[in-house]
Amino acid sequence: MTWGLGISIHLLLSGMVGGAFFAAYLLNNFTGGKYKDLLRSTISVGVVLVILDTILLILDLGKPFRFWHLFFSFGSSHSLIVPGMGAATLRSEWPWLTILPVSPMAVGTWVLTLWVVIGLFLWVFGRMKPLLGLAGFLTKVYFVMAILIISYTGVFLSATNQPIWGGSFILPPLFVVSAVAAGMALLVLISRYKKWELPPIFGRSLLILTLIEVLFLIILLVASPSGVIVAGPLSFSFYVFVVLIGLIVPFVMALRNKNMAERAVLIFAWCVLIREFFLRTVILYGGQM
């Protein structure tokens, strides 16, 4: 299996970070700027998580010390290396930026890198008065980038020829909804930690989102060879962590108690995060079995 736990964590982290900013931006905008602090927190938490995610990804590569080739290449000629036969190499002296818009991994690499750069700027200089205009503009850019990031994980897998993922048009939408749900769960955790209040209908919007996610998941499972997930070696993880802990428990909690206590809200958020992690894991592993 080429892609294992490291990639599962990457799929969750990048989706969750993009989804958290996406949700916080919309929440702040649709409520007349009441959640600016929450929005700022998603930037700082997001930058830290993406940096950790990047380190994890680099370590997961077969040749980690060559990761910089994702950004730079030398000239347009390639060296031809045949094992045992040496190398015939043609290179220019100056490095060029590696920009390959057709490769989802290349696009994702650049977007996540810019995400960290802009995020650091907004985190450090975002509140400085002379830079407020620029920060406002960059926040809008960040929102567009968040959409790309939450779409990226699904596009990344669908641009393959593996069962379940390959060519699937439902996978990117499923991962977008899943990313926003994970992001909203992260917002719940952040706001509980910072003792901020989220609007009561926040939970309801998360439930609506979950219903959309369930619909997309059913379409994926019906439309693809998903036997390994629903009735094969991954079925235990799927039914226990995705269906039971991730879907049934939060729904029962929400239905039984509309005004959930602080502890219940935390359990609810963790259940959603567990669901999203295992959802991505079973899909990732399922496509390689």
Add this chain to the structure above:
Amino acid sequence: MAKTMLMDLSKCTGCRGCQVACKQWNDLEAEKTHNRGTYQNPPELSSATWKLVHFNEAEVNKKVRWFFLPKQCLHCKDASCVSVCPTKAAHYAGEFVVIDQSLCIGCGYCGSACPFGVPHLEAPGAHKGSARKCTFCIDRVTNGLPPACAKTCPAGVYTFGERKDVVDTGKQRVEALRSLGHTNALLYGEHELGGLHVMAVLTESPTYYGLPKSPRYATSTVLGHWLSGVVTAGIVAALPFWFLFKRKEELAQKKQAGGEK
């Protein structure tokens, strides 16, 4: 003119001479394997096995038959590995698809994108490393020699030459097989993925050989996938967020304005 190779699989005896010749010419190490009750050994292509005879069995007209497939990189004209590679390590060298070992970061995307499952990162039990696969013996071919597998085959499976001649040979062979009663015989690779540089004459449907009937170019729908993601983000923004938050804000403001009046 583009060099192309044709494998006439109606002639293949499964001797694995091509497999051994590939190992020898490319200096690829042997793999430690276990007896799995099949002649197919090692079980799959790997970074140290670039050519592997697949021993497929299927029932045709109530008789069990072998469908040998000497599996290797088919050097697609529209190669999925090239399109997804994030570092340009997988690239076209003339008509062939090769992986530049100095640029490959070992992400494994090429292996997932390939419709034939050819590039591999690791030999079983070894560290992941970089992706490796058949190079079409580019060092031999560019020096006027046929690939090692084609040179060594004792059954005359391989025809190596200019594409037009090879396609003509393949079509003639298909006609000959059909006249001998193999009514489903076909030439695989003339049009698939823009035209493969390793084509095959098959006596039955590609699925009997473990080949996809209609191999898919991995990034052919990538723009649509990006759009489906963005549209979903729009739906998510509109449904739970706009509907619940924005509308509620507006209602609250209207209520407040009504109260003030």
